[in-house]
Amino acid sequence: MKMASNCVCAVSGFWVVFLVLLRLGCSEGQRVPAAFVFGDSLVDVGNNNYLPVSLVKADFPHNGIDFPTKKPTGRFSNGKNSADFLAEKLGLPTSPPYLALISNYSESYSSSPFLTGVSFASGGAGIFDGTDERYQQSIPLTKQVEYYLAVHENLVQHLGSSGAKKHVAKSLFVVVIGTNDILGYSGSSNLRKQHTPQQYVSLMASSLKDQLKRLHNYDARKFVFVGLPPIGCCPSQRNQDKTAACKEDTNSWSRMYNMALLAMLKGLKSELNDISYSYLDTYTAVQNFVQNPSAYGFTEVKAACCGLGNLNAIVPCLPISQYCPNRRDHVFWDLYHPTEAAARILIDKVFHGSPQYTYPMDVQQLAAVDV
Template sequence: MVPAAFVFGDSLVDVGNNNHLPVSLAKADFPHNGMDFPNKKATGRFSNGKNSADFLAEKLGLPPSPPYLALVSNSSKSNSSSQFLTGVSFASGGAGILDGTADKYKQSIPLTKQVEYYLAVHESLVQHMGSSGAKQHVTKSLFIIVIGSNDIFGYSGSSDLRKQHTPQQYVDLMASSLKDQLKHLHSYDARKFVFVGLPPIGCCPSQRNQNKTAACKEDTNSWSRMYNTALQAMLKGLKAELNDISYSYLDTYAVVQNFVLNPSAHGFTEVKAACCGLGNLNAKVGCLPISHYCPNRRDHVFWDLYHPTEAAARMFIDKVFHGAPQYAYPMDVQQLATVGA
């Protein structure tokens, strides 16, 4: 449907970039991660199997976008641009929109750096296809942006940040910083964007575990909603400024809230506890080789402290890809793919 998918984001869509960051604390290259992946191996995806970027690629008829750091570390050839042709993933566990967000994970690729890496890929495509060929290729491709949760977790966990910024100021800073990066991408031929809004992150097991009743953390959820509102306002303004862009905003909040409030309608039986972990809600310790894991991953919305199961990721993409105006607007992903085709 499109020639390529370029993925920017955090651990929700990391497909193995962090495996190549020697001191990063945000890694998933060990069991029980990947236990339901095709070869039953941990790939660096924070999931029991595939993640939402994989399912989106499948729907688009593309192979999964490979991790950029794997491509550049394997590339002994001086010109390996052909491996970038169907897209690349720059996503990195722990990454944020704001540069300081990833500091607690020691090493991560913040959005600013992910965009720099894309510029190197763009240059490589220009060498390979010529500037007009590369431009035509890239303008038809999708740019998938899945980032912001770690910035909210960072705000929630830092009294310093909360002293410096009101919640509104902080989410506005996130949105304006993202806008700067989008303009940068646009100046290198990016035209079609998929924005994945923040889910109700206060409902993930790590946050519920902070409440005696295991209820969702309402302040974290309210900041997620506040950011989503700021993001949508920013996108409308950006579209007015750069009228050659098209985008699809995915209302992750509504989809995941629906899973949590009406689990049985979606085939889930467990919405609070993680499948893989230890302690209360399997949320005291993350998914490590020593952790317990649930026998039926399909029952659970959450795989570990923060991340959805493969089943939840697949269902999310099913809902937003085609024909769900309440979850994807101003157009769904399938419509976006056909723009300018």
């Protein structure tokens, strides 16, 4: 896809770029110029709506029942998701779906449509390309990064090389991915025969590192990494146990990956000392929701709000499904995804996070890092 217009002529180019950069100055309350989001259904804001044969979509009721428009948007939630709340904290509009922007893109645009960021996140996506096979279609991380390279080219064409570099370097790169890789490992006897859990999560971390280096080559400097939650405690996993207990092997693999991710990030920082990052310990945060729900206003931690059957986890959240009258009571909206309430509390905790939830700095501190 070609997204460029002709370069600004040399005579007037400097002043055009200068005026654009003035216009790009962060508005009051805006902490960074832009947020670029990479990930899976936890932060998908509608990309999968544009994938014609994908089985992983949320563009139907009862999704979106508590969204401001009261309509499904492609978010796997009753309302807003973590990407929305993070954008609000940053003083930015929610990064729009990349596939939505390019479907309406025109080379006659006087400015780039990607100035405040864009989301490449896709339901069913994983670090490994193969995680989308059972869902027919999604945008794996490698493809998301390729899309970013096209966005970077577009920013260079509109802002100039120096202007784009400064703009991107001050922006946040949010990475929320890995759940589908762990679920894929859990559900595949072949994968478990090929790799021990430690080997598998090490491959996940090293593959992610390769993609981060690609982003760094194109001016990414500030990263937010969201660790895996206790995946074994989501309704789909609890439903596999007669007592509805959390699936401990899945949880152990989540913890194992988080440790591999942290080790990889420390090594990457030593290699690329101009990067800064914030690691968000969602495992501890969600575990606290599950173990002490009343402290956060929850009354139901096992069952999904929307679905049918045991724990509302036999049938997914479809138009034929039932949904709970008070979504604020539930940690989980459907088989896998948190409610709007859980997502809001999570972002509240990690944005101004204590060392219990963020390392080596919280998101607010990361946004303030000067580059």
